[in-house]
Amino acid sequence: MKVAKFGGSSLADAGQIKKVTDIMLTDSERRVMVVSAPGKRSDDDTKVTDLLIQLGEAYLKRGEAQQELEAVVARYKSIADELELGEDIVSTIREDFNERLRYDSSHPGEYMDQMKAGGEDNNAKIIARYLQQLGVSAQYMNPKEAGLLVSDDPGNAQVLAETFDHLYKLREREEILIFPGFFGYAKSGRLVTFPRGGSDITGSIVAAGLQASLYENFTDVDSVYAANPGVVEEPCEIKRMTYREMRELSYAGFGVFHDEALIPAFRKSIPVCVKNTNNPNAPGTMIIAEREHAENPIIGIAADKGFSTVYVRKYLMNREIGFGRKLLTILEDEDISYEHMPSGIDDTSVILDEGQLTPEKESRILQRIRTELEVDDAHIEKGYAMIMLVGEGMHETVGIAGRAAAALSDNKIPIEMINQGSSEVSLSFGIYEEHVDHAICALYEEFFSAKKVLQ
Ligand code: ASP
16 A cells, blocks of 8 residues: 655645545555645745744734634635535634634644644545545544654654554555644644644655555655756756665755655655656656665755854863863753764864854853853854765765865865765765855766766
């Protein structure tokens, strides 16, 4: 059996929902469908999840949000009308959102979770109703009833191990199951969402739990590309890549797949295929455990902006036992995680996601580093981008770092930092944000220019 997950752009309107149901019905092995909330219908449209965030926030602030509620209901109404599902389902959806608005607002994180989850939950109900109307034996599946248990961490759920056994029981079901993505339930019974883009995670958990033969992830591109098609003209398509490669690229900015989504599928050895709802006959990209990498040691180049560096210099830092721990404790006390920490003998840089910093946090951090660690220099630099070369073949191929650095320097792009992960599946460069597109093109030219498809 196969589990198919459809992203927001695949379900943005009635026309897309018809394509998706056709895809489900053309292959009888597709038994479970995991769905996102309706996404954007055009570039200037708003995703339903974003409308729901506006709705929840407006209600928390003003105690009323009629206009925002109407915007959400209108999205579902236009879908229901075009699919000719009848008025009653629109009233049920309106009542569902009204009930979510009345939820206890004393914990805003929890309040927002149950509001956001309404996007996928109501979409799954609409799709189940549409399939039933077509005469298909289909059923909406509530994640609580299915036993999808998660940690109690609002907006940041992690799946609990017992979930997989619970989900295995769904194999016995005869109907096509329509499973809403993006949320599960804590043991307390409270609804908790995954991070944004988390329907990919649900799909992977469901595929792993059911021990599916394939997890198909339908999106709006024919395949995963070696570089961002918005930056590099016609980048080559990736036909096969490993879980690790996809995870690294997703982490470093490839929007096609959530970076946490691969682990459940990987642990149960479920192959993953990224496919296009608008061109379902294209073979897509297969993500598997191993690939032959002699020909293509590098599989892709990703880049992400919005990083800051906490730079610290102290003479004889290398001899001071516990220096790193104390430095990281200061960040931990401010609830800040870090991405990389390249260091020299007398200095170190902690690279972190800029979004976690506020002016108050910055001055507290610097103040504590200066007084508690007695450093010679400490400052924060902003506006960094991380550019990452990813490929399983890198550790067996001599000269990749040299070629990459030369490509950047030939293009006069200054390198601020180099970091080769211990796994040697990725190599990253810290550069200033303003150079990022130029750097992607320079590296693409160096490693892929003559290729069309990566096998
Ligand atoms: N609807 C959620 C979001 O926009 C989850 C998802 O689509 O994967 O983040």
